[in-house]
Amino acid sequence: MAKTNAGRFFEDYTVGETIRHAVPRTVGAGERALYHALYPARHALYSSDAFAQACGLPQSPLDDIAAFHVVFGKTVPDISLNALANLGYAEGRWRRPVYAGDTINSTSEVIGVKQNSNGKSGVVWVRTKGHNQHGEVVIDYVRWAMVRKRDTEAPAPETVIPDLKSALDVGDLVVPDGLTFSEYDFDLAGEPHRWGDYEVGETIDHVDGVTVEEAEHMMATRLWQNTAKVHFDVRSRPDGQRLIYGGHVISMARALSFNGLANAQMVVGLNGGAHANPCFAGDTIRAWSEVLDKAETGTPGVGALRLRLVATKGGAPFSLRADDGKYLPDVLLDLDYWALIPV
C-alpha cells in the first residue's frame, strides 16, 4: 500500500460528501508577529490589544485574512493538489474572530461538480468551514477549482452547479459580538475617514509598492500549511519559477490598502475573487480599491463598505480589463469583499 497521498482527482468528489481536512493548528502570538513581518499590516484593531479592547473585543484577533489562510491551507491536500486552476470564491463570511490560543480545523462539503467538455478535468465546488476548538464556525466560504481526472475514461457525474450569490447582502454579514466604534480613536487608527466619507464608485490608489522575494512567500505559504508544490519546488513548473500563492497577494494588497482605508478594520465578507495573472518573486505589488457599495449594519456606529481590491504588478491605477473583457496582464488580483468601518 502506497503510504503517500496522490491527492483526489475529479472523479473522487461526490456531491453531498463532507471531507474532514487534516492537521489542526493552534495559532497565537507567533503567527501574529509573522503576519506583521511578512506584510505591511497596520490596521490598528489587529496590531494592538488595547485598541481592540476599546472596540469591545477581548483582545486583538488574528488578522482576518490570516485566519482565512489557516482555514484554506488545510483544504489544499484534499481539494487542490491536482487542480489546474483555482477559479473563484463566493459567500465567504467571517463569523467569529480567531484569538491567540484558538485551534482551527477545516471541513469541506462538496456542493457541485461539472465535468469539462474535454473529458480530462472538471470543476468542483466546495463549501469550506473553519472551526475553532469549541466547534464554532469561524469562517465559511465557497470556492471552486478545476481538477484533473485520474482516468479520462471515468464516466461524467451528474452536473450539479450550486446557486451562489454574486455578492453577500449586508444582512448576511456577522458583526462580532460586542463590537463598537463609539470610543474609536481615529488618530491612533491613522486616518480620519469614516463610512460617511466614502462614496460608491470612489477609487483609491494605495500608492505604496512592495517588491516580493522567494523567502517571504514561501515562509507565508508554509505558515498556513499550504503544501501545493508549485509554490516551493523550482522543478514543479516548466519555467522553473515558483508561483506565488494567491493568498500572499491578497494579504499584501489588503495590507497596502491601509493607506486610504485605515478604518476599514474588519473583513467580514468575501463576495468573490479572481487571481487574474500569476505572481513571481521580483514583482512589485501595488494596490487600488473601488467602493462598490455601502450599507449600515444593524449594529449602531458600525458601517459596511463593499470594496473591490485590485493588486497589480505594474500598469496604471484603476485599469483592470482590456477591451475584450480579459484582465490586463499586470493585474494580479481582483477581490470583492465587505469590511466594517466606523460610521
Add this chain to the structure above:
Amino acid sequence: MAKTNAGRFFEDYTVGETIRHAVPRTVGAGERALYHALYPARHALYSSDAFAQACGLPQSPLDDIAAFHVVFGKTVPDISLNALANLGYAEGRWRRPVYAGDTINSTSEVIGVKQNSNGKSGVVWVRTKGHNQHGEVVIDYVRWAMVRKRDTEAPAPETVIPDLKSALDVGDLVVPDGLTFSEYDFDLAGEPHRWGDYEVGETIDHVDGVTVEEAEHMMATRLWQNTAKVHFDVRSRPDGQRLIYGGHVISMARALSFNGLANAQMVVGLNGGAHANPCFAGDTIRAWSEVLDKAETGTPGVGALRLRLVATKGGAPFSLRADDGKYLPDVLLDLDYWALIPV
C-alpha cells in the same frame, strides 16, 4: 478629498506642537522570536526569562533596540515620509523595559525647525516618546531629519535649534527598577569580562560578519511598521536598489557586538548616531566597538559603559574617517550609546 496620506512637508511642522502617531502595537513572544531569527542576538538577559529573573526583572524584556524600532517605526509616516535624510539622534533614554503583552504608542513634539538656505527643504527636530498601555514612557529620544518643502515659496519659519547634549551624563540614565547583577552568571552570559575589565579607549573587533538579504531586512522593517518606500519598492530609487533601514544595521551590529561585549546587557542611553553610508542586500556587515567612557550608576553592582559601535561593510577594523573628516565609504553606522554591565 484624497484618502491617502502624502505625509507632512517642512512647512507643516510648528515648534511646540505634539503629533500623536498612528497604529499602536502589542508586542510579545512573536516579536522576540523574530528578533532572534533576524539578528544573531545572544545577550542572555533578552534570551532567557530565568536569566532576566536572576537579574531582578519579572521576565526577559523585548530587546532594547527592538523596542526602539517599534517606537521609531510609528513616527515614519508623520516625520520622515518626505525626508531627504535622517540626520541624527540625541538624548535617547530607555526608561522602562518593554515586556510581552505591552502595547506601545508614540508621540513626537516638534522642538526645532530650520529652513535650508536653498529654500527647498529644512531640518525638523522632534522629541519622540514611546508609551506603554499604562501611559508610562518607555523610551524617549530626539532625532532630526531633513524634510522637503511642499511649496518652495512658503515663508521660512523662525529658526529654532534645540540645545541638545552631545552625550548623556550617567545621571541621566535610568537603571530599571530592581535590576541587580549580584547573582549574575558569567558562564551563562557567555563571557567573563566585567565593567572593571574595560578601559576607556579600548577597541574591540567583533570578528563575525553577516551577509544580508532582501527578505530579511524587509521583514524586520515591516515588523516595526516602518513604511518608508525606499526599503520595499525597487521603483522608489533611481538605482533600483532597496535601501536597508538604518535600524536593521543598528540591530545587526549590536547583536554582533556580543562577541566581546556579552555582558553589556542593557542599552539605556543613545547619545548620537550617524548612518554614514547606505547598506544594500549582499553587503556583509561587521562591527567594532570603542569604549568612550565609563561610569558607576547609583545602583550597586551596575556599571555603565559608553560605547561607540561602528558597523562596516568592509575595510579594516577601527578605521572610521578619512583625512578630510568624512566617514570612509565602507562605514555604515557610527553609534554612541550607554549600556549597563556588571561591575
Add this chain to the structure above:
Amino acid sequence: MAKTNAGRFFEDYTVGETIRHAVPRTVGAGERALYHALYPARHALYSSDAFAQACGLPQSPLDDIAAFHVVFGKTVPDISLNALANLGYAEGRWRRPVYAGDTINSTSEVIGVKQNSNGKSGVVWVRTKGHNQHGEVVIDYVRWAMVRKRDTEAPAPETVIPDLKSALDVGDLVVPDGLTFSEYDFDLAGEPHRWGDYEVGETIDHVDGVTVEEAEHMMATRLWQNTAKVHFDVRSRPDGQRLIYGGHVISMARALSFNGLANAQMVVGLNGGAHANPCFAGDTIRAWSEVLDKAETGTPGVGALRLRLVATKGGAPFSLRADDGKYLPDVLLDLDYWALIPV
C-alpha cells in the same frame, strides 16, 4: 586581554571535564510559529494544542527537532567554532518535551579525544545535555567533531574512544509521561497508517521538494543561536558560498517526511546521522525514508519505528551510496532515528 572568543582547539579538551554553554533561551509561541514558517511541518501533535491534549500531553510541545537545535546551537561556540567537520551523532534521546515558556541550557561532557595521525587536528567526543529551568534533562546526545589544534606541537592526549551504541534499543527510549494514542484521530493527523502498516525494509518516497533560500536558512540558524561563521558570511569560505547548517536539512527532511509518515509523531531517539554533502541556497531538498526496525514500547498503543531519513538534492529516490561505499554526491543527509506512532 582579548575580549573576543577564539573558541577552543583540540588541545583544550580534557576527557571528563564538563562545559557549561552560554546563553540560556526561553522558547515559546514565536519559535513554534517560525518553525512552521521555515519548514513545511505538519505533524499534528506539534501543530495543535487540542490534538496534543487528546494525546495526553498538557499542550503542543516545541517540535522535537527544534528542541534539538536549541540545545545544539549553544554548543557551537565551545565545541565546533574551530571544527573542520561534524562527524557523527549517537545515543540521542528526547527525554522530556519542551513547552512554551521553558528555558533551555546546555552542558557538554568531554567523553573522548583522539589526535589525528597528521598531528594537526583531532576528534573530540562530547555528550551534550539540554536542561530546562527545573534542571530536568530534556535531550541528551553524543556528537563528535574533528577540531583543529592551536599548536601542532602540543603533545597528543591519551586516546579515549567512547563505547557508543550503533543504535538505541527500544528500552532506551523515553515515552513522555501520559502519552496515549487511544483517542488518536487519524483523519486530523492526515494519514491512516499505523505502526502495524509499516514493514521493516519498506521505503517511502516523500515526493515533495523545497528549493531553499539564503534568508531562510540564516533565519533558522540564528533562531537556534548557532554562530558558526560559514552559515552567514560569504567571506568565510573560499567559494563565497554560505554553507547551510546541517540541522536546517534535518528539519526540512523531517517535515517533508510527513507525506507517508504523518503518524510518526514524536522523535524520541537519534541513533546516528551523517551530513553526507554540503547544501547551498538554490538546492531543492527532497527526502525518502526506510523502515529499519520496529518495536513495541512498554506503553500500550504506542509503537516505535526506527527510520532512516535521507535528504537529497537530486538523484533517484532510494539511492544512497556508490559502489565504493561513499555517499552519492546528491545525498545531503543520512539520519537514523526512532519515532513513536500509534499501534
